[in-house]
Amino acid sequence: xxxxxxxxxxxxxxxxxxxxxxxxxxxxxxxxxxxxxxxxxxxxxxxxxxxxxxxxxxxxxxxxxxxxxxxxxxxxxxxxxxxxxxxxxxxxxxxxxxxxxxxxxxxxxxxxxxxxxxxxxxxxxxxxxxxxxxxxxxxxxxxxxxxxxxxxxxxxxxxxxxxxxxxxxxxxxxxxx
Numbered sequence: 001x002x003x004x005x006x007x008x009x010x011x012x013x014x015x016x017x018x019x020x021x022x023x024x025x026x027x028x029x030x031x032x033x034x035x036x037x038x039x040x041x042x043x044x045x046x047x048x049x050x051x052x053x054x055x056x057x058x059x060x061x062x063x064x065x066x067x068x069x070x071x072x073x074x075x076x077x078x079x080x081x082x083x084x085x086x087x088x089x090x091x092x093x094x095x096x097x098x099x100x101x102x103x104x105x106x107x108x109x110x111x112x113x114x115x116x117x118x119x120x121x122x123x124x125x126x127x128x129x130x131x132x133x134x135x136x137x138x139x140x141x142x143x144x145x146x147x148x149x150x151x152x153x154x155x156x157x158x159x160x161x162x163x164x165x166x167x168x169x170x171x172x173x174x175x176x177x
Contacts, residue, residue, distance in 0.1 A: 040173040045144035050114040060138035063091035070116030
């Protein structure tokens with residue numbers, strides 16, 4: 001088995017081209033006639049700051065409050081970053097600077113150091129929140145409704161091992177809920 005980490009867009013492209021068997025994506029609910037999509041779990045997205053950041057004491061933040069701030073974000077091809085940037089553009093709230101990383105761990109470290117604010121899946125920062133290394137700031141703006149989904153091409157031949165993998169994944173996520 002080969003595990004490949006890529007963007008949702010890249011993974012869907014590889015599924016279409018039959019160079020990838022199954023993909024796990026974090027996105028809004030996918031509704032495509034060419035894929036079988038199993039929605040596994042809702043993934044809340046959270047805005048985060050260092051406890052020492054000047055916005056950390058706010059009960060909530062708005063798009064307008066991010067104008068002039070430093071945002072620490074994933075790569076431009078990341079779907080939740082694209083949605084955030086669209087929301088900010090619509091509100092005419094362009095950040096002062098944007099730092100870009102392909103590593104969630106790097107994003108967390110730079111955010112904990114107080115350099116800016118980030119948007120990440122809550123599941124990726126549970127330990128830092130529990131340890132009070134990061135503070136969650138409520139968002140007062142468009143919702144970020146993202147789901148972890150297992151996706152494969154509708155015409156993909158599924159070997160017995162692949163069927164077992166898909167069924168086991170579905171069973172494991174049923175038990176989590």
